[in-house]
Amino acid sequence: MKVGENNLRSKIRALTDHTVTSLAILATALVILPLVAIFGYLVYKGAGSLNLAFFTQIPKPVGETGGGMANAILGSAILLAMASAIGVPVGIGGGIFLAEFGRGSKLANAVRFTADVLNGVPSIVMGLAAYSLIVVPQNHFSALSGGVALGIMMIPTVCRTTEEMLLMVPHAVREAALALGVPNWRSVLSITLKTASPGIITGCMLAFARVAGETAPLIFTALGNSFWSMSPDRPIAALPLQIWVYAQSPYDDWHRLAWAGALVLIMLIVTAVSLVRYVTSRGVLKGAS
Amino acid sequence: MVLCALSIFVIVLLIVTELVLRSDLIWAKFHFDFFYKAYFDPTTGLPNYWDPVNGQFSALPFVYGTVVSSLLSLLLAVPLALGVAVFLTEMCPIMLRGPLAFITELLAAIPSIVYGIWAVFVLVPLMREYVNPLLIRTLGWSGFFTDENPTGLGFVTAAVILAVMILPIISSLTREVMTAVPHSQREAVLALGATRWEMIRMGVLRNARIGIVGAVILGLGRALGETMAVTMVIGNAPEIHRSLLSNGYSMASVIANEFTEAVSDLHRSALMEIGLALFIVTIIVNALAQVLVWAVTRGAPARAN
Numbered sequence: 046m047k048v049g050e051n052n053l054r055s056k057i058r059a060l061t062d063h064t065v066t067s068l069a070i071l072a073t074a075l076v077i078l079p080l081v082a083i084f085g086y087l088v089y090k091g092a093g094s095l096n097l098a099f100f101t102q103i104p105k106p107v108g109e110t111g112g113g114m115a116n117a118i119l120g121s122a123i124l125l126a127m128a129s130a131i132g133v134p135v136g137i138g139g140g141i142f143l144a145e146f147g148r149g150s151k152l153a154n155a156v157r158f159t160a161d162v163l164n165g166v167p168s169i170v171m172g173l174a175a176y177s178l179i180v181v182p183q184n185h186f187s188a189l190s191g192g193v194a195l196g197i198m199m200i201p202t203v204c205r206t207t208e209e210m211l212l213m214v215p216h217a218v219r220e221a222a223l224a225l226g227v228p229n230w231r232s233v234l235s236i237t238l239k240t241a242s243p244g245i246i247t248g249c250m251l252a253f254a255r256v257a258g259e260t261a262p263l264i265f266t267a268l269g270n271s272f273w274s275m276s277p278d279r280p281i282a283a284l285p286l287q288i289w290v291y292a293q294s295p296y297d298d299w300h301r302l303a304w305a306g307a308l309v310l311i312m313l314i315v316t317a318v319s320l321v322r323y324v325t326s327r328g329v330l331k332g333a334s
Numbered sequence: 335m336v337l338c339a340l341s342i343f344v345i346v347l348l349i350v351t352e353l354v355l356r357s358d359l360i361w362a363k364f365h366f367d368f369f370y371k372a373y374f375d376p377t378t379g380l381p382n383y384w385d386p387v388n389g390q391f392s393a394l395p396f397v398y399g400t401v402v403s404s405l406l407s408l409l410l411a412v413p414l415a416l417g418v419a420v421f422l423t424e425m426c427p428i429m430l431r432g433p434l435a436f437i438t439e440l441l442a443a444i445p446s447i448v449y450g451i452w453a454v455f456v457l458v459p460l461m462r463e464y465v466n467p468l469l470i471r472t473l474g475w476s477g478f479f480t481d482e483n484p485t486g487l488g489f490v491t492a493a494v495i496l497a498v499m500i501l502p503i504i505s506s507l508t509r510e511v512m513t514a515v516p517h518s519q520r521e522a523v524l525a526l527g528a529t530r531w532e533m534i535r536m537g538v539l540r541n542a543r544i545g546i547v548g549a550v551i552l553g554l555g556r557a558l559g560e561t562m563a564v565t566m567v568i569g570n571a572p573e574i575h576r577s578l579l580s581n582g583y584s585m586a587s588v589i590a591n592e593f594t595e596a597v598s599d600l601h602r603s604a605l606m607e608i609g610l611a612l613f614i615v616t617i618i619v620n621a622l623a624q625v626l627v628w629a630v631t632r633g634a635p636a637r638a639n
Contacts, residue, residue, distance in 0.1 A: 062529040069425055072417025073434065076505070079498045080441050083452050090455075138338025146335055156339045158624060159346060165552065165620035166613060167559025169586050170349065173609040176593075177352035197345050204342065258445020261561040261586070265593045285447045289562065292451045300455075307448045318443045322436060 084311070091308030094301045104271055104287075110298055114306050116273050120188070120282040121257065123275060124267060127192025128256055132199025133249050139200065140207025140245075145233045157208070160201040171198050172262030180266060188274070188281035191267030195259060199252045206248025210241040247321040254317035258310055260285035284310055349613060357607035359600055360391060368607060369393050384572040384588075386596070391604040393611070395572040399582035403489050403564060404557040406578065407496035412550055414497070415504035422505075423512045424534050435509075442502035450563040453495040458567060461494070462486025466579055480577040487569035489578045495563045500553035507552060507627060511545030512538050514631045541630075548626025555619040559612060561586040585612050 098113045105112030139156065147153035175194035180186055214237050222232035238245070260283075263269075268280035269290065275281075284306055291303035360368060371392050375382040383392040422434055466486060469479045515538050523537035539546070569581025570591060585608050596602045 058529050058532065062531040065420075065531040065534075066425055069417045069421035072414045073421045075414055076418050076441070076501060077434075077437060080437060080444075082456070083444065083448070086452060086456055087448070135338045135341050138335050139342060142335040142339040147339065152336075153339070156342050158621070160342050161624050162617055162620045163342060163346060165555050165559070165623075166349075166616055167561060167586055169559070169561045169589055170353070170609050170613045170616075173589070173593075173606060174349040174352050177356050177606075178348065200345065201342060204339070254443060258447060260445075260447045261590055264590055268594070285445060285562075288447050288451060289566075292447075292454060293566065303451055307451050310445060311448055314443050314445065315440065318440060322439075 087304065087308050087311060090301075091304040091306075094305035095308065099302070099305055103273060104299075104302070107296055107299075112298075112302070114282075114284065114287055114302060114309075116270065117282040117284045117287040117306065118309070120267070120270065120274065121284040123188060123277075123281060124191050124195060124263070124283055125253065125257055127189065127277070128195035128199055129249070129253060131193060131196030132203055132252065132256075136200045136203025136249075136252070137207050137245060139204035140211060141233060141238070143204065143208040144211035145229075145237065157205070160204050163201040164205070167261070168198060168259050169261035169264075172264060172266055175262060175266045185278075186266060186268035186280040187278050188267055189277040191263045191281065191283065192277070194262035194266050195256045198259065198262065199256050202252040202255065203249055206251065207241075207245050210244030210248060211237060213244065214240045243324050247324045250317050251321055254314045257313060258285055260289050264289075350610075353606055353610040353613060357603050357610050359603035360607050361603075363600070364391065367392070368604070369397060369611070381574070383574075386592075386598065386601045386604075389598070389600055391600070393585070393604075393608055395574050396583050396585040396588050396608060397611075398574050399489070399568065400558055400584040400586070402578070402582065403492045403496060403568065403584055404554055406489060406493035407500060407557050408550065408554055410493060410497035411501045411504060411553060415501050415549075415553070416508060416546070418501070418505045419508035419512060420534060420539075423509050424530065424538070435506075438502045438505055441498070442506065446499065446560060446562040449495055449499055450566040453491065453563055454566045457495060458486040458491055460486075461491045466490070469579065477576060478578045480579065482575070482577060483569070483580045485569065485581070487567055488580055489568065489582050492564050492568040492582075492584070495567055496557045496560055499560060499563060500557050503556055504549045504553040507549035508542075508546050511542045511549060511627065511630050514545070515541045545627050545630030548623045548630070551619055551626065552623035555616050555623060558619065559586055559616050561590050565590050585609075 098111055099115070100113060100118065101115050102111070102113040103116045104114065139160070143153050143157055147156075172194050175190045175197070179190035179193060183190075218240055219232060219237060222236045223229070227236070263283050263286050267283055267286065269286045270280045270282040288303045288306045288310070291299040291306070294300070364371070368391060372394055373382055373385075373390055373392055374380065382390065383395050384390070418438065422431060422438075426434065462485065466479075466481075466484075469490070470481050473479045474481075519541055520533055520537040523533045528536065564584050565587040568584055568587060570583055570587060571581035572583045572588070573581070575582075589605050589609055589612075593602070593605050596605060
């Protein structure tokens with residue numbers, strides 16, 4: 046090959062390399078842009094409406110200014126408490142099985158695969174299932190059905206994160222317990238679980254944060270409520286539901302409340318994700334998640 | 335413990351049973367026609383797919399809408415996600431890697447209703463004023479971009495917001511798959527005198543491509559099932575038009591919009607059947623994606639995120 050041709054080839058290769066680098070940087074900038082835009086706009090639109098009235102009053106009738114989303118915040122809290130009561134114990138139990146007792150067995154592999162697949166199922170399908178199972182036999186919408194819909198969404202997520210955290214506990218710890226004559230079930234409960242507990246808690250927090258923002262399963266299970274309601278037998282308001290209804294309405298006041306609600310929701314989730322990042326960056330769980 | 339783990343199977347079984355049971359009404363009436371038959375109004379000759387009042391149900395516009403918006407969003411998201419993943423894994427200075435990865439993770443954690451409300455109030459006017467006219471001017475010759483719909487809603491807007499939502503999933507999974515490629519591959523290509531891009535292309539992407547396909551399919555799975563953000567920007571019109579700027583409808587959106595207001599049992603049954611179809615499709619897509627990703631990260635437990 047001639048020297049000139051070689052020169053041209055290496056120039057083209059160097060040019061391609063630089064082009065790709067700049068394209069990659071451009072792509073990253075384009076990805077950061079919507080995030081900054083969303084956060085900025087949320088703060089800009091919602092911060093002004095975040096006053097005491099927002100957190101203590103229920104929505105006022107259309108045409109009257111003021112009011113808040115207090116019933117929606119309470120309702121979300123109740124729904125999430127119910128969802129956690131279902132999702133967390135069952136999920137942690139499943140995770141313990143996958144990591145400790147069934148490790149390597151065909152059943153465990155099947156459960157793990159199904160849990161991952163279930164994680165990707167659209168939330169509205171879970172809502173349909175909860176409607177079918179609870180709303181139809183009972184003949185009315187209820188907070189219970191909303192809690193169950195959110196709970197069954199939490200189970201696969203909690204299960205998988207628990208399994209991962211338990212697998213991170215060093216074998217030496219388990220072997221030390223077994224060498225002292227501690228039965229397997231006791232060693233799992235008292236030692237492995239305790240060691241991995243920060244990770245398990247953060248896994249539950251992640252699932253909690255994910256489920257806190259879910260709207261679709263609540264549309265036809267919890268239905269929403271414009272008044273204070275704490276009973277599991279009645280429809281209940283929820284923050285994401287209320288945001289959806291208000292955002293689609295033609296009233297400016299409701300739009301303002303929707304922005305404030307969205308800001309509250311996103312602050313909750315950012316706190317949860319940051320906490321998760323902080324906890325998993327220390328100690329035994331360094332590098333997880 | 336075993337019972338808790340078996341609950342996962344129980345959940346899947348329950349969902350399938352309930353959806354199948356509740357959609358038997360519409361299945362008995364329409365069978366497979368439900369998904370592809372096109373009905374026409376006898377007087378005007380215009381297509382009339384979804385007519386709950388007269389008991390005429392065809393899911394064709396919803397299937398079309400879901401497929402078009404998801405594929406379009408993949409078209410927008412995959413190049414960007416790959417670019418971000420390549421940048422974060424290979425080119426980024428170590429100091430920036432943590433914060434940037436955190437920011438992409440944050441994008442994944444934002445609930446879809448927040449995306450939806452932002453899309454309705456910020457993205458739609460943006461599309462209406464600037465992007466759609468630009469698209470019509472430059473790409474109008476193809477017939478896919480006409481100016482019949484001046485509202486700024488439609489498939490393209492839905493595809494944009496979907497792309498923003500599935501981007502973090504594709505990019506984080508691609509990053510995971512790329513870091514699973516052993517360093518020896520990279521060093522071998524560099525030893526032969528490759529530039530950085532050639533090293534990435536030959537040493538990393540070539541080995542990770544199965545996993546990257548899996549990541550893309552996982553993103554597709556998420557886009558297919560996305561409800562809230564799409565419902566707010568797709569225009570909610572059960573029609574099929576050639577123009578990508580026209581209003582449409584997606585399978586999840588019609589369930590979200592019409593389920594609480596469905597009066598007849600047949601209507602509810604039709605929506606249940608759409609839900610069943612959505613469930614089956616996302617299960618297949620997600621299972622395929624999991625298998626592909628597992629093939630590359632073989633053995634290492636997949637991250638739940």
